[in-house]
Amino acid sequence: MSTATQTETWINACPAHRLHPEDGVAVLLPDGRQAALFRTHDDHLYAVDNIDPYTQAAVMSRGIVGDRDGQPTVASPMLKHVFSLSTGHSLDDPDTRLTTWPVRIDGDTVQIHTSATEGTP
Amino acid sequence: MEELVVIGNGMVGHRLIEALRDRDGAHHWHTTVVGEEPRTAYDRVALSSYFDGATAEDLSLGDPTGPHTDVHVSERATGIDRATRTVTTASGRTLPYDRLVLATGSTPFVPPIPGHDLPGCHVYRTIEDLDAITDSAKNARTGVVIGGGLLGLEAANALRLLGLQAHVVELAPHLMPAQIDEGAGALLKNLVTDLGVKVHTGTATTGIEPGDDGRAARLTLSDGGHLDTDLVVFSVGIRPRDDLARACGLDLGERGGIAIDDTCTTSDSHIMAIGEAANHRGTVYGLIAPGNAMAEVVADRLVGGDATFTGADTSTKLKLLGVDVASFGDAHGRAEGALDVVVNDAASGRYAKLVVSDDATTLLGGILVGDASAYATLRPLVGSPLPGDPLALITPDGGAAVGADALPDDAQICSCNAVTKGTICDAIHSGSTDVPSLKACTRAGTSCGSCVPMLKQLLDQAGIEQSNALCEHFTQSRAELVEIVRATGITTFSALIERHGTGRGCDICKPAIASILASLGNGHILQGEQATLQDTNDRYLANMQRNGTYSVVPRIPGGEITPDKLIVIGEVARDFNLYTKITGGQRIDLFGARLEQLPAIWSRLVQAGFESGHAYGKALRTVKSCVGTTWCRYGVQDSVGMAIRLEERYRGLRSPHKLKSAVSGCARECAEARGKDFGVIATDNGWDLYVGGNGGFPPRHAELLASDLDEDTLIRYIDRFLMFYIRTADRLQRTAPWIEAMDGGLDHLRDVVVHDSLGIGAELEEAMERHVAGYSDEWADVLADPDKLSRFVSFANAPDTPDPTISFTTTRDQPVPGTPLNLGMPTPRPQEATR
């Protein structure tokens, strides 16, 4: 990985103070896709696909954040399917998963790494 | 297919049809049912509740008509031709049969004393009988029941409920001679007398004399005295309806009843008889349990089985005029050498007798009056070794010592439906984990309900923690968490989970706790952390639709709206291109609003005087109304005014599940109040309050909690009812299942709400006052708070860009979601509500 290309693909999502613990926001990515961005209560940041794979509605950022067996989760507000925030996997259906993207804080800005291939990290 | 004809569609005939339908999956039988009553079978055992608010529809056991079952009501069978195997009916039908079942039940016996057939003389068996009694009772002040047995006492209570001074005249020296002994009878007489019923035992009625109007007016008694009355109910016993059987030459029992063997077959191998019409080896059973057992035997035999009926338990437990009476096994100690162990405590109103074998080791039977709580544990022990000192079992609290573990596997836990402990334990092992599922797979507990405590015990014993744990994060039940929050004054989820739970919560506990915090008045639901706890719709104070857009439902209290406000709704819908629909809740829903449009839409609505309708919340939804006295020529009270008053009082109240209400202006019930969690129906004297109704799955009618209330009392009772529900119900449990699961059910609820038996009435009312005082419109609050408003954007990095995945097409001139989405919406399960 070259540092140069990496900086180019981090896009600014929102000011850090705008992302409250366990209260997601949606982010429009340059390629037209949408990320759901979350901060957990212990300050970990996660970005997963905003589109609920079961219903195709762009609503994941409006889901309830919590945990299951210690693993951070978000529940789709539509039909309540629960996904791991760290891997994107549906916890009840191993064949379904959300794309995930790396997230970082740069100064006062939360950034998402968009060119990463689906399924990282 | 072969032809089965069933004569009689009473309780037992009905059970036969159900049992056969369960077993005859191959459709070997086509069934024709002939019933003389004008309706299909109903719950005769619960007949008296007709005087307590139940309607004929509530009592109905369900129409048995089906693809392989024809039912003719109001049709009497008039003859059986055994040679041609046909049944003829009063309307001229001729019904051929391969098998015939007689389930004709019995008729009340009316002693041929002079005057027995005067107008004003009644019997007590059918809904029509009860209607006739109600009719006679108008303008009447006194009523006499002849016969002090089980049914006689029920009838006396009915007269009491109709507002009459009730008398019971019983020939035997004490009440309920068939079931209980003299000691118990004496206590029962005291308890019943305390309730205002006048009891005359050891007294025969020799005649009934008419008054000037030709109606029954005076009883002459064997002691030479007399009793003035306005109506008479005979309840001196029943006679099996064996007339058809007699006419076609079937064998009868010595004292009547169609003789049957252990296969329930009569002297003609093509004809069977069941229920109160049958005489099995010299006994005619006047109870539902043996009849049901016979019906099961016949159903089994019809599909080639070899079940037999070898006699039945005649144990009974009743609540008569609020007094518990139970008798079980050999209650009269008729067995050789049987011994009695008696506790007779007149002061506290309890009588208990156990009949034990001569060596005092085996329980043979017993009688309980005043407090029959030990019945559920004692009855199944009949025939088994006593688990301890018999006296200890019946002294107060001693009964608790007997647990379900003391019972052998073949002990019958549910006598109404002949279900053994073994069967119940099997069901538990194959996955039943609660009482409702045990009811569904074994039928235990579905009739009189007295065995339900035992079902719970068996579940406990099987190690099935009747888990009340909310989810993996909280071991407590919702009700327990309410108490914790109230006692500790905790106001945030974080503090609660840190001190009383584990982990960080989930989509089950977070909304549940958000609702508890809101019910107890903890500020705006989108304040700070609370916003992150809210379920789908509460999160943005609107209902999420299948494409991620929202619907907007302004409150329209009572369904009453001015033309100006209607115009505003129309304008808003037009300007934001929203789909509009009149809902089932007497208001208007505007669909297809994008998240970022909600504040603009609501600022227009709030400006015009609208408030949030909480269509999104587990909260009060609507109070529907009919027009009542304002316009309707039948109305007796101002139902619209009342509906608006209720809706404005309880708006914004968060609860375990959604709450709905309605107010009707008269008994015609145009507002469908009995389909609501709390429904109010106007009477000439005030308001009747019904509770525990819902549409949805499964639908339930609300039951009468209190009648003829003035306005303030009505509100007080509703305050108490709602707060009690909020404190004690489970998550997503609507009022009907909450009442059903409550120990003591509706009676207990009435004690708490009306009689304040827990002494918490004032506290509940205060809690409601706090809610009312603290109410403010959620949407107006959001519009006034930039922090909360900042959540209503489409994208954090592009706040005004509409979500590109949302599109609309036009159907019937209105916008609807564009791309057809395949939602695969699961069938809603009542406890797993979607939102």
Ligand code: SRM
């Ligand atoms: C809009 C409306 C249908 C309509 O077009 O008329 C409606 C629409 C919905 N109903 Fe309903 N119900 C509507 C009246 C009813 C009624 C009729 C009534 O209230 O008189 C009933 C039966 C009465 C009852 O509730 O007892 C009803 C029984 C249900 C149920 C089943 C409840 C149950 O206890 O089994 C659900 C599912 C649930 O709540 O868990 C439900 C759930 C829903 C949801 C919230 C389903 C969902 O998860 O999205 C629908 C969303 C509405 C929205 O987005 O705005 N809706 N729903 C009605 C709104 C009334 C209102 O003005 O607030």
Ligand SMILES: Cc1cc2nc3c(=O)[nH]c(=O)nc-3n(C[C@H](O)[C@H](O)[C@H](O)COP(=O)(O)OP(=O)(O)OC[C@H]3O[C@@H](n4cnc5c(N)ncnc54)[C@H](O)[C@@H]3O)c2cc1C
């Ligand atoms: C008020 C009351 C309270 C009771 N409480 C209890 C209780 O607490 N516990 C208990 O175990 N039992 C109780 N019982 C008794 C219980 O209701 C009966 O045992 C049960 O209903 C018997 O069912 P069945 O089908 O044999 O008779 P029924 O329910 O009487 O049904 C017989 C049906 O056949 C019809 N029929 C008769 N002849 C003809 C014909 N020729 N053609 C067409 N139709 C015909 C009748 O109209 C009737 O509808 C109570 C009864 C009453 C009246």
Ligand code: SF4
């Ligand atoms: S319930 Fe009665 S008062 Fe109300 S509209 Fe119907 S008939 Fe009229």
Ligand code: FES
């Ligand atoms: S004993 Fe009556 S329902 Fe079980």
